[in-house]
Amino acid sequence: MPETKHACEICKDKVTPSRKYCDIHSALARRRFNNRRKKHGLKTSEWVTRLRENYKKNRGCIRCEISGVTLSSLVRDNKALYPTVDHEPGSTRTWMLSAWIINDMKSEMTLEEFKKIIILLARCFECCNDKIRNQLSNKLTEVMSNLKWFSR
Numbered sequence: 001m002p003e004t005k006h007a008c009e010i011c012k013d014k015v016t017p018s019r020k021y022c023d024i025h026s027a028l029a030r031r032r033f034n035n036r037r038k039k040h041g042l043k044t045s046e047w048v049t050r051l052r053e054n055y056k057k058n059r060g061c062i063r064c065e066i067s068g069v070t071l072s073s074l075v076r077d078n079k080a081l082y083p084t085v086d087h088e089p090g091s092t093r094t095w096m097l098s099a100w101i102i103n104d105m106k107s108e109m110t111l112e113e114f115k116k117i118i119i120l121l122a123r124c125f126e127c128c129n130d131k132i133r134n135q136l137s138n139k140l141t142e143v144m145s146n147l148k149w150f151s152r
């Protein structure tokens with residue numbers, strides 16, 4: 001849809017003059033986060049800018065910046081795929097737009113730690129050889145024993 005004077009700030013679809021967002025993106029743009037958002041200083045304008053850039057880059061959809069899955073614009077459609085903010089632990093500035101379920105899975109790991117664990121887990125699940133699986137599990141134990149930020 002061509003850009004108009006009264007356009008959704010995310011997808012550029014036409015909206016009535018009193019609105020900033022289309023019906024699909026209205027709730028998403030106004031998404032409320034827990035107090036981590038304030039802690040990390042993420043402003044609504046930054047959130048909307050990131051959504052707009054992601055939408056434009058992905059030519060009409062919003063994708064998780066960690067997994068690449070297509071995100072749902074409405075929480076009622078699919079909570080697992082609803083966009084959320086993943087903060088890199090130890091950093092107050094870095095954040096990624098991610099699927100809720102990916103954010104939960106990553107928890108308080110760095111992206112590098114998360115990738116290592118996911119890769120090792122996948123290899124363990126696929127492995128049919130007990131000896132090799134034990135070697136993989138030992139490596140997984142080592143990685144999990146040295147997580148920098150994870151604490152529960």
Ligand SMILES: [Zn+2]
Nearest residue numbers: 008011022025
């Ligand atoms: Zn829109």
